[in-house]
Amino acid sequence: MNNKGFSLVEMMITLAISAIIIGAAFGSYTIIARNFQWQSDMKYMSQTARDVVEMITKDIRNAGFRFESSSVISDPVKIYDAGDALDRIEVIYDETEEPYKRVKIEYKLKPYSSNSSRNRLIKIKTDITDPNNPIPIFESPIADHVETLQFEGTKGSCQEGQIVYGCGKADVLVTPVRAEFGTNGRSTCSDNALKIFDLNPATYWDCSGSEYDNSGNYWINLEFANDVRPTKLVLSGSLGGLSGGSFDLSQGEFTTGYQSDGSYDLLGAIEPWGKNSSIGMIFRFYRESDNGNNTEGDGYTCVWIDNTYCEVGELIQGSGVRSNLDFGDRGSSPNHWLGANVYSFAVQPISTMTYNLEEIDGVHDHYLFATSSKWLTIEISDRARYCDYSRGHCDLTDGGGRFIQIPDMKIYGESFDGTIVPTEIMVGLIVRSPNEHGNVERSHAYSIGNYSFTKNDKYLRDFYTTSATIRNLLYQSQ
Amino acid sequence: MNKQSGVSLIEAMVAAVVVGIGFVAIYGITTSSTRVLLNSIDREKGNMLANMIMEDIIIDTQNLTQYHNLKFISSPSSQTTTVEKKQQKWKLTADQLFSVVQNNSSECIGGNPREWRNCHYRKVEVVETSNGSKVYTISVHLSNRDGRAVNTFKRIINSE
Numbered sequence: 089m090n091n092k093g094f095s096l097v098e099m100m101i102t103l104a105i106s107a108i109i110i111g112a113a114f115g116s117y118t119i120i121a122r123n124f125q126w127q128s129d130m131k132y133m134s135q136t137a138r139d140v141v142e143m144i145t146k147d148i149r150n151a152g153f154r155f156e157s158s159s160v161i162s163d164p165v166k167i168y169d170a171g172d173a174l175d176r177i178e179v180i181y182d183e184t185e186e187p188y189k190r191v192k193i194e195y196k197l198k199p200y201s202s203n204s205s206r207n208r209l210i211k212i213k214t215d216i217t218d219p220n221n222p223i224p225i226f227e228s229p230i231a232d233h234v235e236t237l238q239f240e241g242t243k244g245s246c247q248e249g250q251i252v253y254g255c256g257k258a259d260v261l262v263t264p265v266r267a268e269f270g271t272n273g274r275s276t277c278s279d280n281a282l283k284i285f286d287l288n289p290a291t292y293w294d295c296s297g298s299e300y301d302n303s304g305n306y307w308i309n310l311e312f313a314n315d316v317r318p319t320k321l322v323l324s325g326s327l328g329g330l331s332g333g334s335f336d337l338s339q340g341e342f343t344t345g346y347q348s349d350g351s352y353d354l355l356g357a358i359e360p361w362g363k364n365s366s367i368g369m370i371f372r373f374y375r376e377s378d379n380g381n382n383t384e385g386d387g388y389t390c391v392w393i394d395n396t397y398c399e400v401g402e403l404i405q406g407s408g409v410r411s412n413l414d415f416g417d418r419g420s421s422p423n424h425w426l427g428a429n430v431y432s433f434a435v436q437p438i439s440t441m442t443y444n445l446e447e448i449d450g451v452h453d454h455y456l457f458a459t460s461s462k463w464l465t466i467e468i469s470d471r472a473r474y475c476d477y478s479r480g481h482c483d484l485t486d487g488g489g490r491f492i493q494i495p496d497m498k499i500y501g502e503s504f505d506g507t508i509v510p511t512e513i514m515v516g517l518i519v520r521s522p523n524e525h526g527n528v529e530r531s532h533a534y535s536i537g538n539y540s541f542t543k544n545d546k547y548l549r550d551f552y553t554t555s556a557t558i559r560n561l562l563y564q565s566q
Numbered sequence: 567m568n569k570q571s572g573v574s575l576i577e578a579m580v581a582a583v584v585v586g587i588g589f590v591a592i593y594g595i596t597t598s599s600t601r602v603l604l605n606s607i608d609r610e611k612g613n614m615l616a617n618m619i620m621e622d623i624i625i626d627t628q629n630l631t632q633y634h635n636l637k638f639i640s641s642p643s644s645q646t647t648t649v650e651k652k653q654q655k656w657k658l659t660a661d662q663l664f665s666v667v668q669n670n671s672s673e674c675i676g677g678n679p680r681e682w683r684n685c686h687y688r689k690v691e692v693v694e695t696s697n698g699s700k701v702y703t704i705s706v707h708l709s710n711r712d713g714r715a716v717n718t719f720k721r722i723i724n725s726e
Contacts, residue, residue, distance in 0.1 A: 105578050109585065116589045123596045127603055134607045141614060244625070245648065512625060514618070534662055550607070551662055554614035557621040 129521035137552035145556040241510025256502035264310040273304020320500035388461035397455035521548035616719035
């Protein structure tokens with residue numbers, strides 16, 4: 089046997105060489121592991137951003153979508169922007185038709201309770217089919233480490249607060265905040281005229297009995313919270329207008345003329361007989377009038393696509409300027425009494441009547457739909473009377489007294505409340521890496537929308553942005 | 567009994583070098599995977615920016631043809647028209663998305679994109695598919711942050 093073993097020198101050389109090799113391997117491992125961590129974080133950020141942006145833009149594109157039968161969404165997109173990193177967006181659209189479901193989607197950032205610099209993106213979905221009874225569907229975090237969420241909504245070149253055609257909220261129901269009856273006669277109608285706008289067809293404005301006096305003119309001054317360009321009027325026919333009875337529409341439901349006993353013959357009236365109590369009224373909408381009515385406000389602004397009716401943007405003020413639209417035009421011929429004329433709503437046996445103001449053509453000084461103001465006056469040019477159409481006659485000899493009754497009314501229009509409903513929305517977000525990287529601090533500076541982001545630390549950050557056009561709102565407003 | 571001579575120093579060092587080459591290769595792989603990752607992030611961002619640009623163009627169909635051959639590398643001299651405002655918006659957005667440093671805003675001209683360094687290529691093209699069809703192809707060309715590759719995003723729109 090001749091086993092000599094290793095000498096000390098050999099051992100030391102071997103150890104040194106192995107140390108170098110192991111050191112190199114370990115060093116490489118560290119570098120590769122760090123690189124892997126860095127790549128994972130980069131990937132994490134880009135994936136987060138992609139998923140979030142995709143989800144948010146999808147919801148934004150749906151904003152304002154509604155089924156034909158459902159009501160208008162007045163605020164399809166709302167952006168809450170306090171100038172800080174945490175913007176919030178609310179989007180409303182109809183999700184399903186059968187059963188009908190309208191939902192509100194909300195995106196916002198929420199800081200961790202323990203670490204306020206680390207934000208989670210939260211998505212909240214609420215069932216608002218019944219706006220008075222919202223039902224939460226879910227509220228859940230969908231992404232982590234989103235440091236900044238920014239939204240910026242634009243609508244063409246519209247500026248906030250501008251009163252320009254197409255920049256307001258289109259076709260929304262506008263309800264007056266004040267409605268005051270006025271007369272230069274002796275009537276003392278005490279019923280609150282806001283009843284006309286309470287959206288409850290069962291209640292109507294009623295001035296009768298000793299309060300009503302058959303003298304002078306009557307009007308109701310309306311004041312809205314914001315400028316309104318009226319586009320549509322919906323009148324409820326259920327002023328107790330018709331109490332039973334019916335009309336044969338094919339016969340035209342108008343009168344043939346005076347009868348010897350002072351009544352009118354109703355061509356279309358058929359059994360069962362009934363009574364109508366609002367015949368013969370004329371409504372006129374005034375902005376500012378020269379006929380002595382006590383109109384309020386200080387003129388109105390011309391708001392239209394072009395200068396067809398007035399000079400766009402011009403503020404029209406002063407007496408002698410008037411813009412009116414007639415409803416319930418009785419005309420000189422009795423033939424107009426019962427609804428052959430588009431302006432007339434007097435006795436039509438239907439539950440509601442809709443007047444699209446923009447479609448009413450003809451006289452150019454009737455351009456109410458091309459003007460905007462906070463004030464509107466309804467002039468009642470003729471009082472209501474009973475029409476008892478039993479036997480096919482309309483007996484106008486006041487079956488029991490005169491009065492003014494006004495049915496429920498809904499005014500729709502373009503509302504200029506200072507905010508715009510955006511059609512294009514920019515989404516911007518800054519995502520942070522979950523882990524710190526390297527030993528040196530990096531500076532990050534971004535400016536997104538109205539927010540400037542600066543930070544100095546060891547985290548990685550990336551910025552992502554895109555924008556989405558809400559096509560259904562865009563084409564609606566064109 | 568055989569005589570065992572052990573591993574010589576030379577042999578050990580050769581082995582170390584071979585192993586070292588292996589590490590270098592692995593390191594090379596991580597480097598290239600980093601590059602691929604950054605490229606893919608650039609593409610992702612480019613896609614988002616191209617979407618923004620196309621949405622901007624689609625809602626402004628009356629100026630459609632003015633966007634043809636529009637570059638958004640430097641700020642336009644004035645920002646009054648809609649087109650100029652958008653040009654400025656796209657430039658600023660692209661700068662931030664691709665972390666552009668101030669001196670890196672020159673335009674890449676000609677040559678092979680693989681040889682471009684420290685320059686940018688950002689252009690919109692709007693081409694009617696056939697004369698009078700009112701159907702337009704919008705192309706957005708965007709260079710990567712290192713300026714060595716150009717991603718092109720296309721969409722067809724009906725301007726009516």
